[in-house]
Structure formats: C-alpha cells, structure tokens
Amino acid sequence: LATEFYSLHINCGGKEATIEGNIYEDDTDPAGPSRFYQSRTNWGVSTTGHFMDDARSSDSYRWTNATKLSANTSALYMDARLSPISLTYYGFCMGSGSYTVTLHFAEIMFTDDKTHSSLGRRFFDIYIQVTDQSFIVSFSIKGLNENTKFHFSFSFINSNLTTKM
Amino acid sequence: VQKDFSIQEEAGGVGKAIIKNFTAIVTGNALEIRFYWAGKGTTGVPVSGVYGPLISAISVTHGKLRKFYELNHQDSVRTVQNHQCSLVLSNLCTLSIQMTNKSGGHRTNLPFLFIIGIWEVHLAIFTRPNGKVSYYTFAY
Numbered sequence: 152l153a154t155e156f157y158s159l160h161i162n163c164g165g166k167e168a169t170i171e172g173n174i175y176e177d178d179t180d181p182a183g184p185s186r187f188y189q190s191r192t193n194w195g196v197s198t199t200g201h202f203m204d205d206a207r208s209s210d211s212y213r214w215t216n217a218t219k220l221s222a223n224t225s226a227l228y229m230d231a232r233l234s235p236i237s238l239t240y241y242g243f244c245m246g247s248g249s250y251t252v253t254l255h256f257a258e259i260m261f262t263d264d265k266t267h268s269s270l271g272r273r274f275f276d277i278y279i280q281v282t283d284q285s286f287i288v289s290f291s292i293k294g295l296n297e298n299t300k301f302h303f304s305f306s307f308i309n310s311n312l313t314t315k316m
Numbered sequence: 317v318q319k320d321f322s323i324q325e326e327a328g329g330v331g332k333a334i335i336k337n338f339t340a341i342v343t344g345n346a347l348e349i350r351f352y353w354a355g356k357g358t359t360g361v362p363v364s365g366v367y368g369p370l371i372s373a374i375s376v377t378h379g380k381l382r383k384f385y386e387l388n389h390q391d392s393v394r395t396v397q398n399h400q401c402s403l404v405l406s407n408l409c410t411l412s413i414q415m416t417n418k419s420g421g422h423r424t425n426l427p428f429l430f431i432i433g434i435w436e437v438h439l440a441i442f443t444r445p446n447g448k449v450s451y452y453t454f455a456y
Contacts, residue, residue, distance in 0.1 A: 202366075275321055
C-alpha cells in the first residue's frame with residue numbers, strides 16, 4: 152500500500168523553510184506557460200498562460216519581494232508563485248477526511264508609496280476541490296465472482312463546500 | 317470558494333500578510349487548490365505583465381477526523397447502537413454483513429466504504445480492514 156499523507160506545506164515560489172515546526176517545501180521550479188511540476192513528496196503544481204505585453208525580459212512565474220515585510224513569518228512571504236491565467240496546486244495520496252486549507256498571501260509586487268506602482272490592483276478567484284467531486288469506490292467480492300466489481304459513485308454538492316467557510 | 321480575491325483589500329495594504337482558512341474534504345486521495353485570474357484589475361503596473369494569481373504559501377492539515385469505535389466484527393452492531401448515528405450505522409453493518417455472508421463469509425476483502433450525508437455535513441465512514449470494524453465521523 153502506498154503511504155498516505157495527512158498534511159501538506161508548501162512555500163510557494165520559495166525555498167524550503169521551517170515555520171512553527173512545519174517544513175514548508177521548496178517550490179522554486181521555474182514553471183512556464185504550460186508546465187506541471189511534481190514534487191518528490193505528495194504534491195504538484197500547474198501553471199498556464201503567457202504574461203501578455205510583458206515588459207520583463209522573460210516571463211517570471213516566481214517573484215521575490217524586494218522591500219521589508221511587516222510579517223513575523225516573512226520567510227513564507229518573501230517569495231511568491233505567480234501565473235498569468237491559472238495556478239493549481241494538487242495534493243496527492245491524501246488520506247480521506249476533512250482538511251483545513253490555509254492560504255498565505257502578501258502582495259509583494261505593488262508598493263504603497265506615491266509612485267504609480269501603488270495603483271496596481273490584482274484580482275483572482277480561489278477554488279478548492281471544485282472539479283467533479285464524484286469518485287468511485289471499487290472493490291470485489293471474491294466468494295461471489297472473482298470478476299464482479301461494484302462501483303459506488305458519490306457526488307458532493309459544490310455548495311456544501313462553500314457554505315462551510 | 318472566493319471570487320475576485322484581492323490580497324491588498326483583504327490584508328489592508330501591500331506588503332502585509334493575510335491568511336485565509338478553508339475547509340476541504342478529501343475522498344479520492346487528491347486535493348486541488350486552484351487560483352484563476354479574474355480578468356480584472358491592472359495589467360501594466362508597475363510594468364506590463366503584472367497580473368494574475370499570486371500565492372505565498374500553502375498549509376494543509378488534517379481536520380476533525382474522529383475515530384470513535386474500533387470493534388470486533390461479532391459485536392459491532394450491538395455496541396454501536398448507543399451512538400448518535402446508531403440507526404444508520406447499524407443498518408450499514410447489517411447490510412455489509414449480509415453482503416459478506418452471501419459472498420461466502422470471506423473477511424479478508426478490501427475495506428468497504430460507505431458515506432452518508434446526514435443533514436448538511438455529517439459523514440460516516442465504515443471500513444472493515446482485517447475483520448475489524450471501524451467507524452468514523454466528520455462533524456462540522
């Protein structure tokens with residue numbers, strides 16, 4: 152049987168960091184317009200899209216903060232993962248159950264000074280477990296028929312997940 | 317779970333951390349967390365091509381799984397009847413035992429997994445590894 156994981160810690164866009172006893176794993180893959188990266192543990196990340204009209208020399212799917220951050224655990228916030236269109240993190244081999252998903256954000260590309268950089272506004276949507284929630288449990292009953300398989304399919308209603316926030 | 321998320325608005329400015337907690341249920345061994353550009357906001361500040369989702373870190377921890385019974389196969393139905401989910405669970409027990417008997421009484425089959433939604437968010441899982449009966453609830 153494969154190992155099941157019951158937690159996941161990623162320092163998105165940054166190097167491995169230990170915060171409050173948890174090891175936030177390295178996520179420094181350069182990524183790209185159509186890129187899937189699988190970690191050596193139990194997660195992967197997918198980025199899609201080109202940064203259109205990019206004034207930077209090359210598309211960057213990571214960003215490192217250049218200014219001082221007002222956060223105690225700044226190691227998590229110094230680097231961030233970017234993507235122009237979609238950015239998806241997958242957790243694999245997770246044991247069944249209920250999980251608390253904690254997302255850490257800090258806007259590190261805009262400034263709060265008097266320059267035009269302070270005018271930047273960023274909006275994006277967050278989805279958790281939004282793909283088709285149906286899954287299949289299959290097992291066989293040996294005494295009945297070696298080849299008999301029963302498939303139980305069960306669908307979550309998406310609104311269930313949202314109303315529990 | 318959240319549309320038009322703005323880090324600045326949530327955190328009250330730039331360079332400030334904001335932590336958001338969500339609950340997710342994993343049933344098929346996979347967890348998916350997706351960020352999608354909302355097609356709004358600026359695209360040219362401070363330079364062209366600055367837009368799209370930004371995430372600093374992700375932490376996922378197992379939640380309120382409570383294992384409240386691990387019983388022998390023989391007395392599982394009787395013992396569990398005192399519990400809040402007794403009716404449903406005992407029905408499940410009976411069902412699974414019947415299925416086992418029909419199949420020739422083998423007790424080494426793969427675990428049976430039953431999930432039932434009671435009200436909005438109450439799940440019960442019944443597994444039977446190695447002849448043992450286990451009950452789990454997720455309570456929210």
